[in-house]
Amino acid sequence: MTRSNWITTLVLAALAVVPLGLYYAGQPFWLDIASRLVILAIAAASLNFILGYGGMVSFGHAAYLGLGAYAVGIPVHHSIFGGLDVLGLATSNGWVHLGLGLLVCAVFALITGAVSLRTKGVYFIMITMAFSQMLYYALISISTYGGDDGLTIMSRSELPGLALDDPVQLYALCFVSLLVVLALLRMVVNSRFGQVLQGARGNPQRVTMLGFNIFHYQLVAYVLAAMVAGYAGFLLANFTAYISPEMMDWTRSGELMFMVILGGVAVLVGPVLGAAAFILVEELLSHFTVYWQLPFGLMLMLVVLYSKGGLAQWLRLNQSGPGGGKP
Amino acid sequence: MKVSQIALVAAALATASVASATVKIGFVTTLTTPAAIIGKDMENSVNLAMEHLGGKAGSTPLQVIFADDGFKPDVGKQATDRLLKQDNVDFVAGYIWSHVLLASQKSVLDAGKFLITSNAGPSPMAGKLCNKNFFSTAGQNDQTPMALGEVLNKKGVKSAYVMAPNYAAGKDMAAGFERTFKGKVVGKDLTKWGADAQLDFSAELAKVRASNAEAIFVFYPGAAGPAFIKQYEQSGLSKTVPLYSVFTVDSLSLPRLQKANFQAAVGSRTTQLWDPTLDNAANKRYVADYKKKFGGYPSYYGAQAYDAIMLIASAVKAVGGDVSNPDKVRAALKAANYESVRGKYTYGNNHFPIQNFYLREVVKDSEGNWTTKVVETVYTNHVDAYAAECKM
């Protein structure tokens, strides 16, 4: 096994075993931390696909987390308080939640991506952020779903054979989802589609000269990443049983971005490392002091200053340099 | 020793060991971000309550574990979960913000533990989401502005301009005021809120002037409060349009306003369920000791937090330190058999206090510090507007 495969397996195995072990040993709180970690890792992995491999720096990715979560919250809200009996949307049925979430994310990504992808560089960053902020302000003003008070999700999604009220089963679902997402990501990145995408990031003129319509490839990638993030939102809603517009504003998109960059862009296990570092360091530091953001910020700065490819490079996972080579 | 004596000793030991098991209280508040000034007030008040109790409820030791919500609902929920799952607390109290409370309440109530809010009072918790294990030592958000609307009616004010931030609590405050105010609302502005909240009200104040309103009603918590008061004075409106506010001018903002000498605050009127000058023994002791220990007056946030600890302690004492029977604890909480700093009150069907609301005015105390005093009682034993929606 290559070094990177070794470390990837180690990290994923630790995530499989340690939280559950601690849970059964009478420390259930770590399962909560691990669940949150895995869910954010999924979202970060979807962002890594377009940001790391595709070079599209989306500063509005948390919007899809939010949309996926509201796609659970809103049907459940109506199933309890009535209204919206159209199309069977007032329900706790998990398939409906999933379908609705993926659909809404795909549509929103298609429309905003079609507009945003006409810009480049920092303009793309700002316009993706602008769209997610517009969604944020729109959701704040809809008071039926709580506005900025947020929406408590009174019952979890019903999926056949799963009782998501059980934290162990929920974690199992999240963890297996992470494995599937990473496997899919590796497959797509190594496919012809993925090669075109990565080529377009490095040298768009050449790729266009080869006859590829970069815009189409990037838009498809953008929509796919949005849908995966929407799925992470579905998991998030079932985990926290609560969603508010604040969980999708630009600072949350920034946090996702930071997890990707911190972990190492264009490295398969990078987002997992980044999410883990973020959440674990935050949790541990906040035990010691209420001013944990000071050492946390210093750590971020030091990682950037002394490790060009983030944590992945520090673990020497990308021998061929950041952004190149197979994941 | 005789068998009966052994039995007695065994019983005594058994009760002693149960009674000496520490009862843990988790307290969620804001300890970081600029809003930490409120959290600090609550933290100080909780610690003062523990001091006054000698750290015990009867003979049962109490322990308070503080947690920071960082002013974010998901952080608050995570802090709540940590208190429940890692620290194994018996009671969860605190919560300044409605959205943090709403995010966290399911975790506490699903675990069968008691949730005591010492500030947040969103309407769902008083109505549809009311719960047998949920109690408040504050008030329901709408009650305070409703009282202020009543005040303007009594004064014969015919027109008012309403300003509040555009978020759930802001809209509730505006709605509460409009529910009771009988005059005409000649203008209403819900200003941008959130991390990039609008703090410059020049445009809105110009509209206030143009509307010729007789009075202005505002709700601007946190940093927005002093910002508003300053601009209100700078615009010259303080000379022509009297200011009525809720949750804007309090003992936390008054020292800052006094430091920068913004006289517009003095003479302005507000309503609340508590005031430092309320004349009862518990309050006198609380305010005096708070001033001695921390310098400056406590705020109603602190008073409500102090009461939360006292309420819990009274319940723990009533059950002799044995919190294993939730029905007994619940009955003890519902009895509210303690000396509250706002005076005696009872619990309504939704476990919100049925209490008085007072009109207060900003004045200078004998040492020249800006503070508030009670002018009159607006509501006596007021029941909140959502109690009927609660199915308990």
Added chain:
Amino acid sequence: MDGSLLLMQVINGLQLGLLLFMVASGLTLVFGILDFVNLAHASLYMVGAMICAWLSYLVGGFVVAVLLALPLTALVGWAIERWVARRLYARNHLDHVLATFGLILVLNTSAHLLWGPEGIPVALPDYLKGQLVLGDDLVLPKYRVIIIAAGLLAALGLFWLVTRTKLGMLIRAGASNRQMVAALGINIELLFTVVFSLGAVLAGLAGMLITPITEASLGMGNAIIITAFVVIIVGGIGSIKGSFVAALLIGMIDTLGRSFLDVALGWVFSANAAENSAPAISAMLIYIIMALVLAVKPQGLFPPKVR
């Protein structure tokens, strides 16, 4: 429509726009010339405000505090450039973003430790208080007029610096073609330090000017950073003229939107719908403006000519 209300709102919009310009100009210079994405720019706005507020009690006067705080803010800017920014010029934008995000956390928490969470109120000297009464309904707080004057002075000063001095010429050249400037043997390192510190001073000045109206508080940077980025995008990165026009445009539209949007919407929709949607739409306005401008001119209104 009430003419004097409209005039007052225009003046308010002008004041907001000028403050935005002061923050945005520093940001556009740093981004345009140093090619450095500085998320922590708004923290400099906050740091300048806090230093000035704190000094105002030490030296007993607002104006003196401002004069003393300006060089101190320049010092903070210099320190950040020397030890953080300089090491990152060769890196890509994403690294800038992550590092300056960490810097924001460090600066904000340090400010919390130094001055506490509640912020510092700033008292105005008596000669700056009061109102200017220019008519029956036209009453303006004196201090806001002062801000407009200070903002215009800063803008003029910056304009003079950029168009009439050698330093300005180097700045404009650097915005167009950095490598050429370095190749010509100019001390790029010194130029960068000067530009960065200048940006810090401008942002800090804006912070100092706003504190008597609001307060010097820890979160004040959050309120302005996104708007500042929107301004420089709309104006064109690296262009001072662009950020001036964009700042005034956005300041004006934001203020007029807040003032008249509910009335305007009320003509088309029901009063209730207008009242509920107006706050949300006026919050979205700056993003809508940005999207519209980029749709027509994807490089902003006045991008510097890049050779």
